[in-house]
Amino acid sequence: MTGFPYLRIRSLGKAYRGATALHDFDLDVEQGAFVALLGPSGCGKSTLLQILSGLLEPDRGEIHLAGADITRLPPWRRNIGLVFQNYALFPHLSIRQNVRFGLDMLGIKGKEADARVDEALEMVGLDPALARRPSELSGGQQQRVAIARAIAIRPRLLLLDEPLSNLDAVLRQKVRLELRQLHDRTGITTIMVTHDQAEALATADRVAVMEAGRLLQYEAPQGLYRNPATAFIAGFIGSPAANLLPLVARDTASWTLPGGELWQPDAALTPARNGVAAGAACLMALRPETLALGSLGPGGLPVRIGAIEFTGGDQLVHVEAGQARLTLRLPAGTRVAGPTAWLFPPIQSPLLFDANTGRRLPTPH
Amino acid sequence: MKSRFSDAMTLAVVLAILLFILAPILVLLFSAFDGGNIFRFPPRTYSLRWFEAAFNHPEYRSSLWISTLLGVIATVIAVSLASLAAFGLVRGRPRYRFAVEVLLLAPLTLPLVVWAIALLSIYAELGMNGTLTGLILAHVTITLPFAARIMIATLNEIDPRLEAAAKSLGATPVQVLRRITLPLALPGLLSSSAIAFLVSFNDVVVTTLIAGAGWITFPVRTFSRLRTEGIDPTTIAIGAMIVAFTLLLILVGQRLFQLSRRF
Numbered sequence: 001m002t003g004f005p006y007l008r009i010r011s012l013g014k015a016y017r018g019a020t021a022l023h024d025f026d027l028d029v030e031q032g033a034f035v036a037l038l039g040p041s042g043c044g045k046s047t048l049l050q051i052l053s054g055l056l057e058p059d060r061g062e063i064h065l066a067g068a069d070i071t072r073l074p075p076w077r078r079n080i081g082l083v084f085q086n087y088a089l090f091p092h093l094s095i096r097q098n099v100r101f102g103l104d105m106l107g108i109k110g111k112e113a114d115a116r117v118d119e120a121l122e123m124v125g126l127d128p129a130l131a132r133r134p135s136e137l138s139g140g141q142q143q144r145v146a147i148a149r150a151i152a153i154r155p156r157l158l159l160l161d162e163p164l165s166n167l168d169a170v171l172r173q174k175v176r177l178e179l180r181q182l183h184d185r186t187g188i189t190t191i192m193v194t195h196d197q198a199e200a201l202a203t204a205d206r207v208a209v210m211e212a213g214r215l216l217q218y219e220a221p222q223g224l225y226r227n228p229a230t231a232f233i234a235g236f237i238g239s240p241a242a243n244l245l246p247l248v249a250r251d252t253a254s255w256t257l258p259g260g261e262l263w264q265p266d267a268a269l270t271p272a273r274n275g276v277a278a279g280a281a282c283l284m285a286l287r288p289e290t291l292a293l294g295s296l297g298p299g300g301l302p303v304r305i306g307a308i309e310f311t312g313g314d315q316l317v318h319v320e321a322g323q324a325r326l327t328l329r330l331p332a333g334t335r336v337a338g339p340t341a342w343l344f345p346p347i348q349s350p351l352l353f354d355a356n357t358g359r360r361l362p363t364p365h
Numbered sequence: 366m367k368s369r370f371s372d373a374m375t376l377a378v379v380l381a382i383l384l385f386i387l388a389p390i391l392v393l394l395f396s397a398f399d400g401g402n403i404f405r406f407p408p409r410t411y412s413l414r415w416f417e418a419a420f421n422h423p424e425y426r427s428s429l430w431i432s433t434l435l436g437v438i439a440t441v442i443a444v445s446l447a448s449l450a451a452f453g454l455v456r457g458r459p460r461y462r463f464a465v466e467v468l469l470l471a472p473l474t475l476p477l478v479v480w481a482i483a484l485l486s487i488y489a490e491l492g493m494n495g496t497l498t499g500l501i502l503a504h505v506t507i508t509l510p511f512a513a514r515i516m517i518a519t520l521n522e523i524d525p526r527l528e529a530a531a532k533s534l535g536a537t538p539v540q541v542l543r544r545i546t547l548p549l550a551l552p553g554l555l556s557s558s559a560i561a562f563l564v565s566f567n568d569v570v571v572t573t574l575i576a577g578a579g580w581i582t583f584p585v586r587t588f589s590r591l592r593t594e595g596i597d598p599t600t601i602a603i604g605a606m607i608v609a610f611t612l613l614l615i616l617v618g619q620r621l622f623q624l625s626r627r628f
Contacts (some may be wrong), residue, residue, distance in 0.1 A: 053529075053533050054532075054533075055529050055532065055533070074532075074537075075529070075532040075533050076532050076533075076534075076535050076536055076537050076540075077535075078533075079535070080533060081533065081534075082529070082530065082533040084526050084529075084530060086524070086526065088524060088526040088527050088529070088530040090527060090530075090531070090545060091527075091549070092548045092549055101531065101534050101536075101544075102534035102535055105534055105535030105536050105540065106535055149530075149534065150533075150534075153534060153535065
């Protein structure tokens with residue numbers, strides 16, 4: 001078993017009308033895992049999902065599922081469940097007929113088929129006796145039917161395409177928890193495509209971040225948050241996402257902020273300590289929830305206080321450092337005195353990125 | 366708030382427009398039951414004798430039979446071709462889709478006489494004038510654009526993701542066609558068949574030129590009789606029957622469509 005994962009994608013490539021949708025893409029998924037494919041629209045995540053389901057043929061590369069090469073297998077012989085963003089329920093069939101469709105195709109009939117339809121509908125929290133047309137259901141219920149239809153065939157892989165994007169904000173929170181619970185109960189290896197990082201972090205065991213047809217980073221949510229591989233990921237993950245502060249190393253001990261102001265940081269954050277040569281440009285990722293404000297003190301970053309948003313337990317404080325805008329998340333009770341203050345970034349494991357490549361700079365030891 | 370007066374006025378105008386449109390049909394229906402030997406309105410004596418005459422009229426009988434046969438064959442061929450074309454254009458999304466669609470619909474924009482002349486000269490070359498094959502092909506030509514237009518619209522409305530979902534659930538392309546695409550395209554297939562049949566059944570211009578003396582369709586026969594003998598009560602009776610038949614079809618169709626939505 002070791003060395004050969006349940007789903008193995010190797011050097012997958014696909015170009016659409018000249019534009020590359022997937023570029024030399026590798027991904028391994030363990031059996032029973034819940035993986036999120038995360039990226040902005042056009043990053044190739046939906047293309048990957050279509051190739052996995054067999055609806056689209058890759059230009060090159062291989063896909064192995066449970067030890068067998070499925071790269072050229074037609075979709076109807078893959079036994080991979082697919083839930084579309086718009087649910088794609090068959091409008092001319094009843095809900096039970098929709099769920100039963102895949103069983104009919106497998107030749108499962110009579111009582112056994114009935115039992116499996118009941119089971120699938122119960123699994124997604126729908127009443128098996130629900131005798132309605134798909135068009136008579138709410139969006140949330142339609143999605144449940146679509147999931148029930150996909151899991152009724154007991155698929156080897158369940159693919160979810162933006163499952164939460166057509167739901168309202170309240171329902172989204174609820175359904176994302178239900179998706180996770182459904183996965184835990186059924187144990188079906190699941191791949192979910194999403195552009196919403198909060199969704200990906202909340203539901204998946206591992207998140208594959210994609211940009212422009214490439215895999216940027218593939219890690220557990222905690223790792224992705226703590227150790228983003230690129231500035232793009234740092235500026236994408238978290239609610240709100242990390243601030244990316246452009247800095248130029250002035251000398252071994254100080255930085256120049258956008259706008260020309262000087263910042264003499266704590267010893268742990270100096271250019272010399274982080275291996276940045278004088279004159280080099282980089283980006284420092286500052287997580288809103290790790291920043292603190294103070295009235296004075298060495299190592300602080302001079303900032304002007306701007307708008308303050310109250311969000312309940314927290315407040316979002318917008319500040320300007322030179323010409324850069326930053327956001328802090330502070331407990332709602334913290335008193336914020338303006339018009340200027342000092343901002344203190346955490347001194348452990350700073351996140352610094354090369355300003356040109358966006359790559360993470362090696363952490364100092 | 367709307368006044369009662371303006372409501373009443375709206376109703377009156379609607380009724381007047383309906384009457385204007387439907388009055389000739391009503392006159393036709395009533396006069397068909399008149400017992401007299403010439404066209405009269407309103408009818409003075411009521412009788413079914415002209416219906417009887419129509420059924421017993423050998424020329425009308427053979428013409429109706431020819432029109433129906435021709436209509437059915439032309440419809441089956443035109444709708445089949447139109448469905449295949451629509452499938453290729455909508456699902457295949459070829460680069461030249463727009464050009465082909467324009468070409469397919471082009472016959473709608475040209476006067477039928479132009480088509481008739483074009484077909485006549487080609488068929489003369491091929492020696493097909495006056496043959497049933499020639500007539501069927503001519504009717505396929507004039508009905509195809511209508512059928513294609515409806516089938517393209519029908520397939521455009523069927524979400525390709527439904528077919529993709531069926532495939533992912535284990536359905537082979539043939540099963541997808543049978544279980545998903547065809548049932549969803551059925552209303553479109555029925556309406557395109559109905560329109561194609563009506564276009565074929567109505568045609569005088571192309572048929573007159575192509576058919577020769579061997580295959581005289583119902584409208585051609587009616588047209589020539591109207592010219593030689595004026596308004597003949599038998600013709601009126603047949604007209605009334607056609608109106609009744611069409612109404613029946615529409616009623617049944619409406620019923621079926623609603624049923625097809627329920628089940």
